[in-house]
Amino acid sequence: MSAADIAIDLAIDLQEINVTFKRNDESLVALDNVSLQVEKGSIYGIIGYSGAGKSTLVRIINLLQRPNAGSVNILGQDLLSLHDKELRGVRKKVGMIFQHFNLLRSRTVLNNIEYPLLSQKMSRSKRHAKALELLKLVGLEEYAKAYPDELSGGQKQRVAIARALANNPDVLISDEATSALDPQTTADILQLLKHLNEKLDLTIVLITHEMQVIKSICQNVAVMENGRIIENGSVSEVFTAPKQTLTQKFVESAANVTEMR
Ligand SMILES: Nc1ncnc2c1ncn2[C@@H]1O[C@H](COP(=O)(O)OP(=O)(O)OP(=O)(O)O)[C@@H](O)[C@H]1O
Ligand SMILES: [Mg+2]
Known part of the structure; x- marks a missing residue:
């Protein structure tokens, strides 16, 4: 061989x-x-x-x-x-997640997940759909309109994970x-x-x-x-x-x- x-x-x-x-x-x-x-x-x-x-x-x-x-x-x-x-x-x-989540406090959960997609040529509705799909993947679909401060630490980390996955990373x-x-x-x-x-x-x-x-x-x-x-x-x-x-x-x-x- x-x-x-x-x-x-x-x-x-x-x-x-x-x-x-x-x-x-x-x-x-x-x-x-x-x-x-x-x-x-x-x-x-x-x-x-x-x-x-x-x-x-x-x-x-x-x-x-x-x-x-x-x-x-x-x-x-x-x-x-x-x-x-x-x-x-x-x-x-290559997506990354950290100890301190690093979410944007002034944006909703959904907007936080959409954030990495803003630099791409993608329609608003597609971006929303993608963020919602990711939110489902991490088990937080009811929290789309909530703000980070309204979430527990574990929930914040789920949002950070969803955001890290927005660009379909391999790593x-x-x-x-x-x-x-x-x-x-x-x-x-x-x-x-x-x-x-x-x-x-x-x-x-x-x-x-x-x-x-x-x-x-x-x-x-x-x-x-x-x-x-x-x-x-x-x-x-x-x-x-x-x-x-x-x-x-x-x-x-x-x-x-x-x-x-
Ligand atoms: N930008 C930098 N400038 C100077 N020194 C640095 C820089 N980044 C890291 N170091 C030093 O390099 C060493 C390794 O740091 P690193 O952050 O990789 O450690 P770590 O294993 O991640 O530690 P921790 O568990 O505390 O996060 C440390 O001595 C740190 O002070
Ligand atoms: Mg370290």
């Missing part, structure tokens, strides 16, 4: 990424030779403590952060070789999207992400500092510390035989949570 026969279909292929930030005279290495490969249609978890470099790493995926060295291949395209216009096209295929990045939510709401949002992964064949990269989150929906996991991926593999492998001390700590914490429940 040739290499091509066994090649898996990658949504994300980052190779030997370095990012160095300069502050005054000091330079800080935020990403130190990081490589990450995410298979299409999978859910990939990235875990690490604050400052490990998780957000910097996922900002490389849509080139919101340019690396000092390395290669960035997303959905089969070498992003570093693209012109602005082509880059904007790829960025539309969804979730940067601590459940960190502000209680355990039950976290579980609901994770199940929604799992559902969207299956229904839309959406590749998901999920950042968290809780191993429980990884355990519930991810197939693969990378553990980050000081700008490096110190361990990665399938969730079952890493949970059964964690190699690094930090990984062992995370695995233990997940076991404790399970026991408490």
Whole structure:
């Protein structure tokens, strides 16, 4: 069998990424030779403590952060070789959700979801229909005319997810999207992400500092510390035989949570 026969279909292929930030005279290495490969249609978890470099790493995926060295291949395209216009096209295929939802308070739920579509040549009625369809997908169809302040945290995150899906992305990045939510709401949002992964064949990269989150929906996991991926593999492998001390700590914490429940 040739290499091509066994090649898996990658949504994300980052190779030997370095990012160095300069502050005054000091330079800080935020990403130190990081490589990450995410298979299409999978859910990939990235875990690490604050400052490990998780957000910097996922900002490389849509080139919101340019690396000092390395290669960035997303959905089969070498992003570093693209012109602005082509880059904007790829960025539309990568949706993002965050801890603080980032909804526009002065706009209704429906208008928030329509927002990413405003820059497109699309009729008003088509845009409405698309936003309503997305609202249904996240289970909030009765809330179209509500304002963000009238929603619970979990509901706000559902709206943010719907908005992130407006451009029919192939990849969804979730940067601590459940960190502000209680355990039950976290579980609901994770199940929604799992559902969207299956229904839309959406590749998901999920950042968290809780191993429980990884355990519930991810197939693969990378553990980050000081700008490096110190361990990665399938969730079952890493949970059964964690190699690094930090990984062992995370695995233990997940076991404790399970026991408490
Ligand atoms: N724009 C920037 N300029 C300078 N330093 C930065 C910048 N962005 C991030 N850093 C630094 O890079 C390191 C990694 O930051 P990053 O935000 O990627 O961490 P993180 O793992 O996402 O942390 P958290 O869990 O707190 O979100 C930190 O030391 C941070 O201070
Ligand atoms: Mg972060």
